[in-house]
Amino acid sequence: MTGQLHKIPEQPSEQATIALAPAVSSSKPYQSGKLRRTSWLSWIVSDDPPGRLLLNAIVLLILAAFVFAPFLFPGAKALGVASRICIFVILVASYDLMLGYTGIVSFAHTMFFGIGAYGVAILLAKGWVGWGAVILGAAAGAGVSLVLAAAIGLLSLRLRTIFFSMITLAVASFAQILAEQWRSLTGGEDGLTFTVPAILLPSFRPLSHPVLGVTINGPVIAYYLTFVVALLLFLLMLRIVNSPFGRVLQAIRENEFRVEAMGYQVVAYRTMISALSAVMAALAGALMALVLGYNGPDTTLSFSLMIDILLMIVIGGMGTMYGAIVGAVLVVLAEYYLQNILGGMNRAIDGTPFLSALFHPDRWLLWLGVLFVLIVTFFPQGLFGWLRQRR
Amino acid sequence: MAEAGDVLLRLHDVHTDIGRYKILHGVSLTARHGRVTMLLGRNGAGKTTTLRTIMGLWQPRAGRITFDGQSINGMDTPDIAQLGIAYVPEYMGIFGKLTVRENMLLATGAQGFAKDSLDRVLAWFPPIKLKWDSAAGSLSGGQKQMLAIARAVVEQRRLLLVDEPTKGLSPVMVDQLVEALLGLKDEQTTILLVEQNFHVALAIGDDVAVMDQGRIVHSGDMAALGRDEELQQRLLGLSMAVGA
Amino acid sequence: MNTQWRERLQRWAPYAVTPLIVLAALPAMGLTAWVTLTVAGLTMGMMLFLVASGLTLIFGLMEVLNFAHAAFVTVGAYVTVTVLGPLVGWTTAPSLALNLLALLVALLAAAAASGALGFVFERIIIRQVYGAPLRQILITIGALTVIEQLVIVVWGPEAIALPKPATLRGSVFLGSSPIETYRLVALFVGLAVAAAMQLILTRTRIGLVVRAGVEDREMVQALGYHIRRVFVGVFIAGTALAGMGGMMWGQYQTLVSSQIGDSMLILVFIILIIGGLGSVGGCFIGAILVGLTSNYVQFLAPTLALGSNILLMALILLWRPRGLFPIGEQ
Numbered sequence: 001m002t003g004q005l006h007k008i009p010e011q012p013s014e015q016a017t018i019a020l021a022p023a024v025s026s027s028k029p030y031q032s033g034k035l036r037r038t039s040w041l042s043w044i045v046s047d048d049p050p051g052r053l054l055l056n057a058i059v060l061l062i063l064a065a066f067v068f069a070p071f072l073f074p075g076a077k078a079l080g081v082a083s084r085i086c087i088f089v090i091l092v093a094s095y096d097l098m099l100g101y102t103g104i105v106s107f108a109h110t111m112f113f114g115i116g117a118y119g120v121a122i123l124l125a126k127g128w129v130g131w132g133a134v135i136l137g138a139a140a141g142a143g144v145s146l147v148l149a150a151a152i153g154l155l156s157l158r159l160r161t162i163f164f165s166m167i168t169l170a171v172a173s174f175a176q177i178l179a180e181q182w183r184s185l186t187g188g189e190d191g192l193t194f195t196v197p198a199i200l201l202p203s204f205r206p207l208s209h210p211v212l213g214v215t216i217n218g219p220v221i222a223y224y225l226t227f228v229v230a231l232l233l234f235l236l237m238l239r240i241v242n243s244p245f246g247r248v249l250q251a252i253r254e255n256e257f258r259v260e261a262m263g264y265q266v267v268a269y270r271t272m273i274s275a276l277s278a279v280m281a282a283l284a285g286a287l288m289a290l291v292l293g294y295n296g297p298d299t300t301l302s303f304s305l306m307i308d309i310l311l312m313i314v315i316g317g318m319g320t321m322y323g324a325i326v327g328a329v330l331v332v333l334a335e336y337y338l339q340n341i342l343g344g345m346n347r348a349i350d351g352t353p354f355l356s357a358l359f360h361p362d363r364w365l366l367w368l369g370v371l372f373v374l375i376v377t378f379f380p381q382g383l384f385g386w387l388r389q390r391r
Numbered sequence: 392m393a394e395a396g397d398v399l400l401r402l403h404d405v406h407t408d409i410g411r412y413k414i415l416h417g418v419s420l421t422a423r424h425g426r427v428t429m430l431l432g433r434n435g436a437g438k439t440t441t442l443r444t445i446m447g448l449w450q451p452r453a454g455r456i457t458f459d460g461q462s463i464n465g466m467d468t469p470d471i472a473q474l475g476i477a478y479v480p481e482y483m484g485i486f487g488k489l490t491v492r493e494n495m496l497l498a499t500g501a502q503g504f505a506k507d508s509l510d511r512v513l514a515w516f517p518p519i520k521l522k523w524d525s526a527a528g529s530l531s532g533g534q535k536q537m538l539a540i541a542r543a544v545v546e547q548r549r550l551l552l553v554d555e556p557t558k559g560l561s562p563v564m565v566d567q568l569v570e571a572l573l574g575l576k577d578e579q580t581t582i583l584l585v586e587q588n589f590h591v592a593l594a595i596g597d598d599v600a601v602m603d604q605g606r607i608v609h610s611g612d613m614a615a616l617g618r619d620e621e622l623q624q625r626l627l628g629l630s631m632a633v634g635a
Numbered sequence: 636m637n638t639q640w641r642e643r644l645q646r647w648a649p650y651a652v653t654p655l656i657v658l659a660a661l662p663a664m665g666l667t668a669w670v671t672l673t674v675a676g677l678t679m680g681m682m683l684f685l686v687a688s689g690l691t692l693i694f695g696l697m698e699v700l701n702f703a704h705a706a707f708v709t710v711g712a713y714v715t716v717t718v719l720g721p722l723v724g725w726t727t728a729p730s731l732a733l734n735l736l737a738l739l740v741a742l743l744a745a746a747a748a749s750g751a752l753g754f755v756f757e758r759i760i761i762r763q764v765y766g767a768p769l770r771q772i773l774i775t776i777g778a779l780t781v782i783e784q785l786v787i788v789v790w791g792p793e794a795i796a797l798p799k800p801a802t803l804r805g806s807v808f809l810g811s812s813p814i815e816t817y818r819l820v821a822l823f824v825g826l827a828v829a830a831a832m833q834l835i836l837t838r839t840r841i842g843l844v845v846r847a848g849v850e851d852r853e854m855v856q857a858l859g860y861h862i863r864r865v866f867v868g869v870f871i872a873g874t875a876l877a878g879m880g881g882m883m884w885g886q887y888q889t890l891v892s893s894q895i896g897d898s899m900l901i902l903v904f905i906i907l908i909i910g911g912l913g914s915v916g917g918c919f920i921g922a923i924l925v926g927l928t929s930n931y932v933q934f935l936a937p938t939l940a941l942g943s944n945i946l947l948m949a950l951i952l953l954w955r956p957r958g959l960f961p962i963g964e965q
Contacts, residue, residue: 163908166700166904174945181938307780310776357788362787369784376770446857448853467856468857473859493846496843497843497860
């Protein structure tokens, strides 16, 4: 095609420039003098707070909800949902590093999620016990992910966006097939069940009396472990995107020709962020395995999971980091509770077979998909990005 | 109906941006009917951008472009082409996987080749006849250039936009090309020609416009510029007059 | 002289891959199995080609990759179910003519339905994302999800059986090798469509414009052609082809589920990558390669079967990073 023969840069069409308006700009109009007072707070969020009063409030509210989750939403199911959201925040935020900040579309993200999970699962299932095994497994998963992501990056990031995406799809598919077939290592389609370290078990009760009406046991500790690790990783990623390294990434997303012309090795930067993103995903996977005490190909490697990640990041808001939080909360809650809403609507409408099929609880994915398409079309910046930018 | 010497193409204060880069800063030039207008200038002066803007491949931010009295601002490239404007880009625009015949066929309408038209083009560029059924990608650089021009003129055109046709050609081929361009001139074809080769410019140019940094810095008679060495030095630099 | 031979070798080497694989397989499995599997592989290749060719043309011409292409496959398969329902008299009749006629009706219906949906799709969704690869990927994946869910809304979540017509159920024998009758029909249909496509592309003006447009869209416009209008036509043709592929595949599997398109999607992508994005000829050869590989490996080493095509893709990419027959000059 034209681009290969001569280097006339393309005149960007209007669509292309509006395409992915990120909420992050080099000047931050929303940064008020308020934060300068509490400087340690702004250091924690790397000078990249949600911004608007409403957004700060929402994020703080979500944070509070998570801090007090076991007390606000008692019960194993709710705690499971909360853990899942925390893990997904990391999974989606790490994906945003590539998609929102650097402009790379990869379908291999779930593969790294799975590698991290299997890292922990395999070691614990083989009989190794204790935290040593967990840390070793997580590290192994992260290491393999790092190397794999770097390899994929160096080999294919030179290629056009679409070609690269297709290849990542094939690689992820291969990983899924491998996990399903290699019974001796991964337990095949059934997956691996294993015993988590003692303090995470339901039987572990450090306190004899309940606190605020809730018994503190293993799963509660597991939840807090997940929450704290997720919080730390999130803040780490926030720091990375607001560093000089992060600025280069954003510049690459805007105009890679220019960045290359300025002397930066674009491929190197892309590879680094892919590797970093993969490591984060692997760590999220390790947490997932720990929380569930189980891992299988469907839990971490499926394509529908990849679609979930895309849903979350697009609905939440690409290129904002906080969008990952908003998206993860919304989509996971939708997965669990949208079905109830649809069921309710169904009973209320009591219409033709077509209508009842349209609003059937199992069709939650249809409505999320419609929302997804609408957001990509009209609000490319996602909910958070849109809220951040409006006057 | 335009008479010889009338203005066929007029650019008035045209500004073109590519993304955030401003390339053309108020370009105004005219091309007269039946005459060859040379567009000269250093690399990066904006000559290619000018041609592309006329052709509608890039949209101007401001200014007016009229062709035979009709404004062609903002028109789609195919519509501009259908007005009778042909464009031969610097990279030639040959479809390598198609045969020479198929490349030529794309330039004709549903009726196919008009025999006389085709014959004269084949006379100007014999290699095209030789390689008629070969893949265009197998032609040498010079032959591709000939094909590009042949394709542009096999049908009668009202305006020809040609971007650096002699670039990289051997002297023999340059001569053949000049012959062809003179032949076209005889047919009263209006040509806007971007060229680095000053000798070629002298040989066939009637009028000249010199560009620098996105602006027209001189326009007038080609022969007059040819006689004025000092002006040549100033506008185009030493390399221009020497290289040929 | 040496370089000339080397150049020739370079140019013709990609064509040798398929024959090599076919020949290499023969000693590994014996003649009887080889004949059966080769026909099976070619047939599968044909059906995949129907689906993949549309996608590669669309991408080659306008650089749009439609992840929702799988949805058109699914729609084609389900429309077949609906159309063959009232035609059950024809499909159960012991008459080859009636059976084939029923299939033809279904084929045309699937093509029409997918083509019509494609027209609407191009207008509403694709038009917004020309030139924006990120948004393209996202919006078409979203659309894929939505369309597949809508298919479930209309036809229900259960997989639907699609038994083969009466006379096409058994096998014929080529020597001692059994070949499913339906496979022969599918092979014929696939080849017929491929031949028609080839004729249109090489003998008609519109085909010429498309081939030129795949190489250099801008230049074609500069020659006076409204390539956007051509593209709508190509898009509809591509989705219609996908529908046909879905019809043939669904009938072949005798089972139609909402995942039918997805299952083909990864193979189609592999074919596009192997063949070279935008090259119909490359797509044809790529499809045959994938079909053959799937069937050969399924027989020789069943555990590797699912991953074999991805490995094939990796190997070919290591040799030719842009696919076997890339468009555009090196």
